[in-house]
Each structure stands twice: as structure tokens, then as C-alpha cells.
Amino acid sequence: MPKFDVETLRQKPPSSFVVERDVRFQDVDAAGIVFYPRVLEYFSDAFIAYLGHSGARLADAVREKRWGAPLRHAEADYFKPLRYGDRIEVALVRAHVEECELTVGWRVARCSDGIVTCVGQTVHVFVDMRDFRRCPIPDELRQAFHALPG
Amino acid sequence: MPKFDVETLRQKPPSSFVVERDVRFQDVDAAGIVFYPRVLEYFSDAFIAYLGHSGARLADAVREKRWGAPLRHAEADYFKPLRYGDRIEVALVRAHVEECELTVGWRVARCSDGIVTCVGQTVHVFVDMRDFRRCPIPDELRQAFHALPG
Amino acid sequence: MPKFDVETLRQKPPSSFVVERDVRFQDVDAAGIVFYPRVLEYFSDAFIAYLGHSGARLADAVREKRWGAPLRHAEADYFKPLRYGDRIEVALVRAHVEECELTVGWRVARCSDGIVTCVGQTVHVFVDMRDFRRCPIPDELRQAFHALPG
Amino acid sequence: MPKFDVETLRQKPPSSFVVERDVRFQDVDAAGIVFYPRVLEYFSDAFIAYLGHSGARLADAVREKRWGAPLRHAEADYFKPLRYGDRIEVALVRAHVEECELTVGWRVARCSDGIVTCVGQTVHVFVDMRDFRRCPIPDELRQAFHALPG
Numbered sequence: 001m002p003k004f005d006v007e008t009l010r011q012k013p014p015s016s017f018v019v020e021r022d023v024r025f026q027d028v029d030a031a032g033i034v035f036y037p038r039v040l041e042y043f044s045d046a047f048i049a050y051l052g053h054s055g056a057r058l059a060d061a062v063r064e065k066r067w068g069a070p071l072r073h074a075e076a077d078y079f080k081p082l083r084y085g086d087r088i089e090v091a092l093v094r095a096h097v098e099e100c101e102l103t104v105g106w107r108v109a110r111c112s113d114g115i116v117t118c119v120g121q122t123v124h125v126f127v128d129m130r131d132f133r134r135c136p137i138p139d140e141l142r143q144a145f146h147a148l149p150g
Numbered sequence: 151m152p153k154f155d156v157e158t159l160r161q162k163p164p165s166s167f168v169v170e171r172d173v174r175f176q177d178v179d180a181a182g183i184v185f186y187p188r189v190l191e192y193f194s195d196a197f198i199a200y201l202g203h204s205g206a207r208l209a210d211a212v213r214e215k216r217w218g219a220p221l222r223h224a225e226a227d228y229f230k231p232l233r234y235g236d237r238i239e240v241a242l243v244r245a246h247v248e249e250c251e252l253t254v255g256w257r258v259a260r261c262s263d264g265i266v267t268c269v270g271q272t273v274h275v276f277v278d279m280r281d282f283r284r285c286p287i288p289d290e291l292r293q294a295f296h297a298l299p300g
Numbered sequence: 301m302p303k304f305d306v307e308t309l310r311q312k313p314p315s316s317f318v319v320e321r322d323v324r325f326q327d328v329d330a331a332g333i334v335f336y337p338r339v340l341e342y343f344s345d346a347f348i349a350y351l352g353h354s355g356a357r358l359a360d361a362v363r364e365k366r367w368g369a370p371l372r373h374a375e376a377d378y379f380k381p382l383r384y385g386d387r388i389e390v391a392l393v394r395a396h397v398e399e400c401e402l403t404v405g406w407r408v409a410r411c412s413d414g415i416v417t418c419v420g421q422t423v424h425v426f427v428d429m430r431d432f433r434r435c436p437i438p439d440e441l442r443q444a445f446h447a448l449p450g
Numbered sequence: 451m452p453k454f455d456v457e458t459l460r461q462k463p464p465s466s467f468v469v470e471r472d473v474r475f476q477d478v479d480a481a482g483i484v485f486y487p488r489v490l491e492y493f494s495d496a497f498i499a500y501l502g503h504s505g506a507r508l509a510d511a512v513r514e515k516r517w518g519a520p521l522r523h524a525e526a527d528y529f530k531p532l533r534y535g536d537r538i539e540v541a542l543v544r545a546h547v548e549e550c551e552l553t554v555g556w557r558v559a560r561c562s563d564g565i566v567t568c569v570g571q572t573v574h575v576f577v578d579m580r581d582f583r584r585c586p587i588p589d590e591l592r593q594a595f596h597a598l599p600g
Contacts, residue, residue, distance in 0.1 A: 025498055025508065026335040026491065030384035031212050035326040036221040037194065040187035041476065048475055058475065059535025062181050071186040075225030081282065084330035085509025132231065175348055175358065176341065176485040180534035185476040191326065198325055208325065209385025234480035235359025331512050336521040337494065340487035362481050371486040375525030381582065432531065
């Protein structure tokens with residue numbers, strides 16, 4: 001099901017959607033590095049930010065029971081540990097758009113030195129929020145994701 | 151890097167390590183289903199439980215700066231949404247053991263009807279906690295993971 | 301609004317509802333001690349466990365849109381830091397029951413040495429889940445909380 | 451131990467430190483409103499932001515084992531439920547500075563209508579990170595917190 005290979009995701013394409021953020025005090029675990037599921041939260045936060053940026057606020061869609069985009073698959077590769085105090089950029093670097101399904105490629109880099117610390121991809125299925133059945137990707141999102149490299 | 155295919159992970163082998171738990175009130179998101187990174191937290195909790203069950207408490211290893219087992223890769227496939235109130239079993243169903251690296255296969259099923267809701271796999275690298283360099287898997291863990299189907 | 305003083309909460313009364321649990325790997329922060337809002341999650345988990353123990357599953361009440369018990373007030377006092385690897389008992393030690401409102405007193409102690417590390421209290425308002433308006437505490441819960449020292 | 455009354459905290463003083471943020475998709479619980487310990491995470495995030503804003507990065511202090519500011523007490527009053535999609539401002543509205551201890555007053559308001567949804571206060575003890583013993587509040591922070599209304 002994954003659409004992108006790790007080496008492709010490590011590259012930053014000319015166009016991408018980037019969110020900068022800090023690793024939070026509470027994002028680490030007892031080994032002193034970012035607890036690995038937190039990186040998937042970073043992906044989720046950036047995904048939702050891109051929906052909003054594209055004119056499709058998830059909060060409205062969910063409240064009005066129009067559509068949602070639950071996950072069918074998620075994966076991440078971790079190259080370097082992230083630590084509290086690191087500032088990172090989370091970039092949505094790739095998108096593969098199908099009728100009801102969307103695969104998104106992610107790249108996380110440390111701002112201080114540009115080192116890529118993780119990559120990943122998430123496969124979202126668009127569903128009608130009334131019955132959780134598959135539905136076509138809303139048009140404004142289809143266009144927004146087509147604008148990213150496939 | 152993944153070692154197991156999704157169909158293998160869906161099967162429950164004769165021997166596995168199982169933790170039962172409830173989906174918590176705070177594990178869901180605004181769409182009313184389990185927020186997908188929480189499933190990776192379930193994997194992590196069960197992994198650490200198995201370490202302890204095998205005589206290698208992670209808390210001691212980390213405090214004494216002996217070893218840790220950070221992630222190199224993690225992935226999950228989601229078949230059915232989990233909801234608040236679901237009781238689930240998180241099973242460690244497969245393990246592939248190398249010198250310093252361990253791949254663990256996961257299977258999550260709803261207790262009420264036995265339906266498999268998610269599977270996944272995590273690749274852990276054992277490191278010396280003093281310098282985060284690779285180290286061999288501790289012997290007691292090597293044996294414990296060899297006891298699971300490969 | 302708080303009903304209990306800190307010294308009262310430090311004492312373990314003859315009857316209380318106790319949940320034992322481990323501080324999780326991901327419950328700490330970058331200073332290496334339990335991130336303070338996690339203690340309120342421990343209160344919440346134990347509160348919900350007591351509802352279920354008393355025959356009133358919150359999951360059913362919420363799903364059937366009968367009642368909920370959102371917070372009006374929460375507080376905690378922290379005496380000793382908790383660390384990863386600590387096993388703790390979270391005890392519901394006091395309850396003050398009113399028509400629509402319930403104040404619950406909490407006591408967290410380390411299992412290894414019995415030291416009280418935190419106490420707290422939470423004020424819950426019972427509401428009809430259809431409109432979030434106040435409603436009387438369900439009878440089975442009224443009885444269950446009256447059974448605890450006031 | 452609390453220094454501020456609820457009515458004082460509801461008022462926005464002429465000078466305060468404000469962080470705007472969105473309620474996140476994963477901040478709600480199965481009742482569809484913000485899970486109450488998340489509000490204390492909002493306080494923590496804003497507290498750490500103010501430390502950085504005042505020239506005292508917590509990440510550096512913790513990494514260099516200089517000082518930390520663990521909690522002795524935390525409390526919150528909840529007036530209105532927050533929901534996913536709400537944009538809020540978290541304001542540090544009051545500070546009471548002692549030798550080693552700091553009480554901070556919080557006010558959370560919805561940006562759309564200005565309604566105050568929660569207030570709270572947190573009591574931080576400054577400690578030497580090498581031994582967790584009390585130490586004086588660093589000078590730059592003493593000044594920064596004195597600049598806020600007491």
C-alpha cells in the first residue's frame with residue numbers, strides 16, 4: 001500500500017507544505033528522546049493544517065457530519081532521535097490521489113542543521129461521516145493535493 | 151525493512167503475548183474514533199510489558215544507562231475504527247531477531263467479537279544508553295523473542 | 301469550591317477505591333519526572349473505573365446520550381516527583397455528593413514505600429448528554445459515592 | 451496555596467502574555483469536549499513559551515542541568531466546554547513571585563466571542579536540576595514575572 005520509497009521522501013521537492021514547530025517538553029519519553037508515536041501526531045497536525053489551508057476545515061466537515069479522513073495505513077522511518085528543544089519543520093512532500101483514497105508523504109527535518117530525522121507516509125480514506133462509508137475526496141482537496149508532487 | 155506481511159499478522163499464532171486493555175475516554179479524536187497514533191502507543195505499552203515479562207525491565211535499563219530500544223521503523227494498518235468502550239487485546243504475534251535489531255509484529259482485536267481491527271510492525275534498534283550506539287540485544291530478550299513465531 | 305483539605309486527602313480512609321498502575325514510559329517530560337497533567341489523567345482513569353465498578357459504564361452513557369460528567373474544577377498538589385518505573389496506587393478516598401454535582405478526593409501513593417506523592421480533588425457536574433444541561437446524579441452512582449467517606 | 455481568586459483571573463489585565471492556539475483534533479474526549487487535563491497542557495505550553503520569551507529557555511536549563519520548575523500545585527476552573535475547531539487565547543494574566551516559588555494565573559478565552567472558558571493557577575518551585583533541591587528563581591525570570599500584575 002505505501003506509494004513512496006524512503007529515499008524519495010528524504011528529498012525536499014520544489015513545492016511542499018511546511019509547518020515549523022518545537023518538540024514539546026511532554027513529547028519525550030523516559031529515554032529522553034521523542035516518543036515515536038508523537039511523530040505521527042506531527043503528521044496529523046500538519047495534515048489537518050493543510051486541509052484548512054486548502055479551504056476544507058476538518059473541524060467544520062466533522063461537525064456538519066460531511067466527511068472525515070481516517071487512516072488505513074501509517075508508517076514512519078526514524079533516522080535520528082529528536083530531543084526536547086529541537087525546532088523542526090514537518091513537510092508534506094508528496095501526495096498520491098485516488099478516487100476515495102489519498103497517500104501523503106512526510107519529511108521531518110531539524111531546523112538547526114537541516115538534517116532529516118524522520119520520513120513517513122499516511123494513507124487516508126475519505127468517508128461520509130454519517131455512516132463511515134467511502135466517499136470521493138472533496139474537490140477542493142483533490143486539487144490541493146494534486147498540486148503537490150506525486 | 152518490514153519483515154511481515156499484513157495477512158500473516160492478521161493470524162493469531164499458537165503462541166503469542168497478549169495484553170488486554172480498554173480504549174480510554176481520551177484515546178479518541180473529534181471524529182469519535184481512536185486517534186491513530188494511539189494504536190502505536192498500545193504497541194509500545196505491550197512491547198514494554200513483554201520486556202518486563204521476560205525479565206528485562208526497561209525502567210531499570212534506562213535508569214542504569216544500560217540499553218534502550220528506540221524505533222527505526224513503525225507501521226500500522228487500520229481495518230476497522232476502534233471506539234471508546236471497546237475492550238481490545240493487543241498481541242505480540244511475531245518476532246524477527248537480528249544481532250542488534252528486532253522486528254515485532256502486532257495484532258489488535260476487539261474482545262467482544264474477535265474482529266481484527268489493526269495490525270502493525272515495529273523495528274527496534276538496541277542501543278547503549280550512554281552513547282546511543284548500537285549494541286547486541288540482551289541475552290534474556292534474545293531468548294524471549296526467539297520463543298515467538300518468526 | 302474545593303471540599304477537602306490537603307491533610308485529609310493524605311490520609312487513607314478504611315474504605316476507598318484503589319487502582320494500581322505503572323507510570324508509563326511516555327508519561328514523563330524532558331525533566332525526567334511525570335508531566336503534571338498526567339496525574340489528572342490518572343484521576344480521570346480511576347474515576348471512570350469507579351463508575352464502571354458501580355454499574356454505570358461511562359462508555360454506554362455517552363454513546364446512548366444519557367449523561368456525562370464534565371469537570372467544573374480540578375486541582376492537584378504534588379509532594380514528590382514520580383518517575384518512570386514507579387508503580388503507584390491511585391485511590392478515590394473522599395466523595396461529597398450533591399444534587400447534580402460531585403466532588404471526589406484523590407490520593408496517589410508509591411507502592412514501593414507507601415509515600416504519598418500527590419493528592420487532588422475534582423468537581424464533576426452531571427449533564428444530560430443531549431443538551432449539556434445539568435441533571436441529577438444517576439441513582440446507582442449516588443449510592444456508590446455515598447459509600448465513600450465524605 | 452492558591453494566590454488568586456477566580457473572579458480576578460477572569461479579568462484580562464492591561465498587560466499579559468498571550469498565546470493563541472487551536473484546540474486540536476486529538477484534544478477532545480469521547481464526550482466531544484476538550485479532555486480536562488489538556489487545559490493544563492495549554493498552561494504548561496504557555497508557561498514554557500513565556501520562559502523562552504523572557505530569555506530563559508527551559509530546554510537549555512534542563513539540558514545543562516541548571517534549573518527546572520516542577521509543579522507543587524495546579525488547579526483549573528472550567529466554565530464552558532471547549533470543542534475541536536475552537537481557536538483560543540491562553541493568557542498568563544497574574545504572577546506572584548517569591549524566593550524559590552512562583553504562582554502563575556491563567557485565563558483561557560475563545561477567540562470567536564471572547565468568552566472566558568477556563569481559568570487556573572499553577573505553583574512552580576524552582577529546583578537545581580542536579581539534585582532537585584529548591585533554588586532561587588533565576589534573575590531574568592524574576593524580572594519577567596514581576597512585570598506581570600501580582
